[in-house]
Amino acid sequence: MLDANLKTQLKAYLEKVVQPIEIVASLDGSAKSQELQGLLQDIESLSDKITVVERPEAHSRKPAFSINRPGSDIGVTFAGIPMGHEFTSLVLALLQVGGHTIKLDEAVIEQIRNLDGDYNFETYISLSCHNCPEVVQALNTMSVINPRIKVTTVDGGVFPQEVEARQIMAVPMMFLNGEHFGQGRSSVEEILSKLDTGAGERQAAELNKKDVFDVLIVGGGPAGAAAAIYAARKGIKTGVVADRFGGQVLDTLAIENFVSVKETDGPKFAVALEQHVKDYEVDIMNTQRAVKLVPGKVSEIHTASGAVLKGKSVIISTGARWREINVPGEKEYRNHGVAYCPHCDGPLFKGKRVAVIGGGNSGVEAAIDLAGLVEHVTLIEFGAELRADAVLQRKLHSLKNVKVIVSAQTTEIHGDGKKVNALSYTDRNSGESRKVELEGVFVQIGLVPNTEWLKGAIELSRHGEIVVDARGQTSVPGVFAAGDVTTVPYKQIVIAVGEGAKASLAAFDHLIRSSDDVIAA
Template identity: 80%
Template sequence: MLDASLKEQLQAYLQRVVQPIELVASLDASPKAAEMKELLHEIAALSDKITVLESNDDTLRKPSFAIKRAGSDVAVRFAGIPMGHEFTSLVLALLQVGGHPIKFDDAVIEQIKNLDGDFEFEAYISLSCHNCPEVVQALNSMSIINPRIKITSIDGGVFPDEVEARQILAVPMLFLNGEYFGQGRASVEEILAKLDTAGGARRAAELSKQEPFDVLIVGGGPAGAAAAIYAARKGIRTGVVADRFGGQVLDTLAIENFVSMKETDGPRFAIALEEHVKHYEVEIMNTQRASKLVPGKMIEVQTESGAVLKTKSVILATGARWREINVPGEKEYRNHGVAYCPHCDGPLFKGKRVAVVGGGNSGVEAAIDLAGIVAHVTLIEFGDALRADAILVKKLKSLANVDIITSAQTTGIHGDGKKVNGLSYTDRNSGASRKLELEGVFVQIGLVPNTEFLKGTVELSRFGEIEVNARGETSVPGIFAAGDVTTVPFKQIVIAVGEGAKASLSAFDYLVRSSVEEEPVAAAA
């Protein structure tokens, strides 16, 4: 299962294990069970603190295994073999169950310990999903801190009958005590906010008591992180309020055009951004979504949780999100056949027929990736030609299980009440209506800026982007903006970083000039 290099690395990590671990396997006669048994014995051979046991409990999923702290209730369970993107989750679980410290803020750890109740989570994942590990690792850590929290991470590819029965067409998908809990990437703070609503209110009250900031950045993506770093280096009081630190980068699989690094992935890049910001004295307020901006001499930023933050200047870096096609059926079947991340959800459509809506780079790349998994892909483009790079179009056209339909306007997504079974479109040349029978629709038509809460506050373009000048200034003094949320062309990470730095320098210049203007003029002698 593990090659020599991987075994060597894992053995080095396992030296940090300080408490005995039991790998308790629940096996059947399947090939996957044989693979799992081999993997567990390979891991146990790398540390004298790890042993392998087998369970006869027929109520447990097979094949699955628990990583258990010997003589305690501390355990996490994997149903399937956690390789691919989940290998890091496996390593972290081994270390943390084995007594290695969990790197959460003290306040978060206390909140987890104080949760009152029994919580049994089931997390459905795919090993190709780059969003799943954050959820798995958060829940694993929570269960180690508070053993009343139980977690089983389930590879949908190993348990297809469960996936079908529960109509799971998007991952990660969480169930709590048998009931649907949520879908998509989620940090430990976001999970806690849903479990402990009183804790969210307490947090909002604490934030409202803070002293005013010199500069408050709204948004934690590349633009927001760069702005925070540049502001903090000036020695001024800096804060970041963000729905989730990392922003849209967290949903990006491959990054191969950021100058100075040949390649990385979005989650890894987001972690690096946060670590860099934390190197400075920056107050990071995560899981706080801005709901209102009130201009004035002292600007107010209000959040959905009820917090009210005051600041002398603001940098808006709220980024953008996937654009929806806004046709009947899209919202109704979201996560039930309508998807936006081919890397995460593609494996759930293995052997099925799907459509990709959008003929730009993201749409064509999605179609190429999906063609290697699903039975057939139909790419639908509104314009009369694909807009993607020529090399991508050439690759797409070489694939035997792909059809391309141009000059087509998607008009509806259909289903049986539980999941998608078709898509309709209008031929823009003939006006004829047509319908495709399929099981999945991947929407890839670009981005929409996150500016709904700013309407009537700062000037927006007809596309909803924040109008900025060359200095990152908006139409309101003291309010600046940077990144994908603005009118600056070319939505790229490297450009967002530069714009964030520029907006921060402009905000500092504004603060300096404002302080000079406020100084009283000395009385004449």
Template identity: 90%
Template sequence: MLDANLKTQLKAYLEKVVQPIEIVASLDDSAKAREMQELLGEIGALSDKITVVEDNAANVRKPSFSINRPGSDIGVRFAGIPMGHEFTSLVLALLQVGGHTIKLDEAVIEQIRNLDGDYEFETFISLSCHNCPEVVQALNAMSVINPRIKVTTIDGGVFQKEVEERQIMAVPMMFLNGQHFGQGRTNVEEILSKLDTNASVRAAAELNKKDVFDVLIVGGGPAGAASAIYAARKGIRTGVLAERFGGQVLDTLAIENFVSVTETEGPKFAVALEQHVKAYEVDIMNTQRAAKLVPGKVSEVHTESGAVLKAKTVILSTGARWREINVPGEKEYRNHGVAYCPHCDGPLFKGKRVAVIGGGNSGVEAAIDLAGIVSHVTLIEFGAELRADAVLQRKLRSLKNVDIVVSAQTTEIHGDGKKVNALSYTDRASGEAKRVELEGVFVQIGLVPNTEWLKGTVALSRHGEIEVDARGQTSVPGVFAAGDVTTVPYKQIVIAVGEGAKAALSAFDHLIRSGDEEEVVADAKQAVAV
């Protein structure tokens, strides 16, 4: 199972284990069980602190295994073989159950310890899902901190019957005590906010106590991170208010065009962004959503939790989200056949028929990826021709299980009340209505800026983007904007980073020229001295 290189790396990690670990395997006679047995045997041979035993109890999924701390209630379970994107989750589980330090803020750890209740989580994942590991690792860490939290990670590709029975058509999908809890990329703080009902009230109270920021950045994607770094380096009081640090990058798989980084993945890039920001004196306020901007000499940003933050300058970098097609059935069957991430959810449609809506690069790339998993792909494009790069179009047209439909307007997504079973579109050339029988629809038609909360406050384009000048200045003095949320063309990470840096420099220049020169310079000198 593990090649020599992986074994060497894992052995080095396992040297950090300080307490004994018992791995308990529950196996059947399947091929997957034999693979699991081989993997666990290899892991056990890498450390004298690890013992591997079998216990084929009747009340657990097979094949599965638990990683336990003997003499305690601490343990996590994997139903499936955590390789691919989940190999890191396996390594962290071994380290954390083995007593290695869990890298969370002490306040968060204390909040987890104080949860009063018994929680049994089941998380369905696919090994190709790049959003799943964060959920798995968050829940595993929580279960080690508080043994009343029990967690099982389930590979949907191995337990397909259970996936069908529960109508799971998107991952990661979480269940708590048998009831649906949530889906999509989720971190510890977001999970805690749902479990600890008073958390948002306490968080709002803490935010209200904060002093006025010199610059407050709303949004934690590449533009927001760059703004924070450039502002903090000026020695001014800098804060970042983010719904989830990393933003849309977290939903991106391969990044191969960020200058100086030959290849990386979105989640890894997001972690690097956050680590870089944390290297400076930046107040990061995560899992907080902005609800209102009140401009002024000292502007106010109101959050959905009820907090009010004050700042002399504000940088808006709230990014964008997947654009919806807004037809009947889309919302009703979201996560029940309607999906937006082919990398995450594609494996759940193995052997089935799907449609991809959108003929740009994203849509064609999705169709190519899905063609290797599903039985058939129908790509539907509104325009008269595909808009993707020529090399992608050539690859798409070479695939025998792909149909391309152009000049087609999607009109409805149909279902049986539980999941998708068809899609209707109108041939724009003939006006003829057509129907495609299928089991899944992947929407890939671009992005929409997150600016609904800013309407009537700053000038927006007809597409909802924040209008900015060459310095990143919005229509409101002292309020700047950067990244995908603005009118700046070409929505690329490298451009967002540059625009974020520019906005921070412009905000600093505004502070210098707005009459607070002595105060700003004094604060900066004091910060540098410290």
């Protein structure tokens, strides 16, 4: 099952296991069960602390297996074969159940340990989903800390009947005690905040006690991380308040154009950003969404949790999100046929008919990727021609199961009340309305800046971007901005990093010129 190189790497990791592990497998005569059996046998051969036993009655799903710590209630369950993006989740589960140190803040560990209740999570994933591992690893970690939290990761590709029965058309999808709990990327802290309903008030109370920051950065993407590093290196009091550290990068699959890094992916890049920031004295306040800016000599940032944070200078780097088409049916069928990540959700539409809306690079790349999975792809572009690079267009037109429609305005997404079944568009040349029967719609029409919370407090462009000058200065003295949220052209990671560094240097310059006592001692 595992090649020699992977076995060597895994053996090195398993040397960190300090407590015995029992893997309990439930198999049948299927090819997938045989594949899983081979994987588990390989794992068993790599560590004398791991034992594999087969018990068909242990799990209702087959193939499935649990990783247990004998003599305790600690264990995690996988239904399917956790390879692809989930192989890391498997390795971490083995290490954590085997007693390896869990890398979380002690306060977070204690909060998980003190959760009062019984929680049975089922998380549906696809092995090609780059957002799924964070959810799987978060829940697995929580279950090791608190055995009253039970978790099962279900590969939707292995159990398509369940996917169909539960109308799952987006992953990761979480169910708690049989009821829908949430979908999309979620960290330990985000899941914990939903389980521990009093956590928000406690966090707000703690945040309100914090002293004024010299530089307060809003947003934890590449621009925010660079700003934090440059500020901290000046020896001034630096804070980062972020809805989720990593930002939009977390939703990016391949990164091949960041200078000096030949190839990586978004989640790995985000982890590297956070680790670099943590090398300095930076106060990171995660899972806190900014809702209001009150400018002043000392500006205030109000959060959704009720906290008020203060900064002698502020750098806004809240980034952007997927742009919606804003037609009837889009919101109603989001995650029920309307999707925004072809890499994550594409496998759920295997053998079905889908549409991709958008003829830029993202849209054409999505259509190419989906064409290898689905029965047919209809690409719909508003303009008179596609805008993607020529090499992508050539590849697209070579595919026999792709139809391209230009000069088309999407007007409605239809469904049967549970999931998408059609899309309507207007032919912009003839004015005729036409309908395409399908099961999925992937929206790929660019980004919209996260600036709704800033309206009335700061100058925004007609596109909602923060207007900045060459130094990252906004219309408000002492408030700077950087990255995709600004009017700076070319939304690229490398540009966001540079703009974050520049805004931080400009903020420092503002501080030293403002007054003698501005910089914290």
